[in-house]
Amino acid sequence: MDQRADTREVPPRAQSGHDRPFVASPPWPGxxxxxxxxxxxxxxxxxxxxxxxxxxxxxxxxxxxxxxxxxxxxxxxxxxxxxxxxxxxxxxxxxxxxxxxxxxxxxxxxxxxxxxRRDTGVERYAAPCPRCDLLGLFRADGDDYIECRNVTCGLLLTPAEYAAHTATLAASYAAWPFNGVTRNVIARYMCAR
Incomplete structure (x- = not known):
């Protein structure tokens, strides 16, 4: 077996259009x-x-x-x-x-x-607000609470309270007279968030 170092070049990137091998360089500031x-x-x-x-x-x-x-x-x-x-x-x-x-x-x-990143990212939650029943639950990046954006409501929930709320909703949806597939999809969707 030949003990010499492998001197084959790395093949060029197909999309680069260059004949030289691809060399990864660290990003420069800016x-x-x-x-x-x-x-x-x-x-x-x-x-x-x-x-x-x-x-x-x-x-x-x-x-x-x-x-x-x-x-x-x-x-x-x-x-x-x-x-x-x-x-x-x-x-x-x-x-x-x-x-x-x-x-x-x-x-x-x-x-x-x-x-x-001028504007904070906002995550919208799928479950309706437990107080006003509107789809207004949001959580901004860095916030500890999930907030109802309904001006007349303004409810604040911790993630644990929201999880309990969605579990209650999923259980109530399971009792609806849907077929089994629809009921399971709704229950999984509500608990996913």
Missing amino acids: EAARLVTDHIVGAMLTLEDDIRDLRRLQRRRPTAEGAAIASAVRFLSAHLDWALTERPAAAEVHDRLSANPAAQIHSWHTAAIHFT
């Missing part, structure tokens, strides 16, 4: 912010180019990054009404993969909010 910024700016420039093509306007000239961003913001602000109402993709469903400009702008906003 890399995550740059990735989010590149995503949003790239999408803005693509939307600007698309609008210019559809409206048969002059193509934008290559400029420095800061100037290109400022120009794209000015251009998109000036043509936003047309993009949201007249652009062919404006009628598409408003979802994550849509070419609808409103959906695209929403995805940029969502990406920025998630990255900056």
Whole structure:
């Protein structure tokens, strides 16, 4: 058996398009912010180019990054009404993969909010409030209590109290005259949260 070290190269990543092997490097400070910024700016420039093509306007000239961003913001602000109402993709469903400009702008906003964590995450609970019977139970990131967001109620529950409440609901739903499959699905769903 040959005792020499294995000198085979690691095969390149298929999606990278490079002939050299993939080298994992540690992230550098600011890399995550740059990735989010590149995503949003790239999408803005693509939307600007698309609008210019559809409206048969002059193509934008290559400029420095800061100037290109400022120009794209000015251009998109000036043509936003047309993009949201007249652009062919404006009628598409408003979802994550849509070419609808409103959906695209929403995805940029969502990406920025998630990255900056400006707004706390809110978890919605499936069981109705034990006091007002509305589906208003929420828990914000870092909160110790589950709160009813009904303005007239405002009930606070500990996670243990919520678990007891859902167990009571699941038992009461088990007594409903549903078939066994539906009853079990409802009971599992209510206890899962």
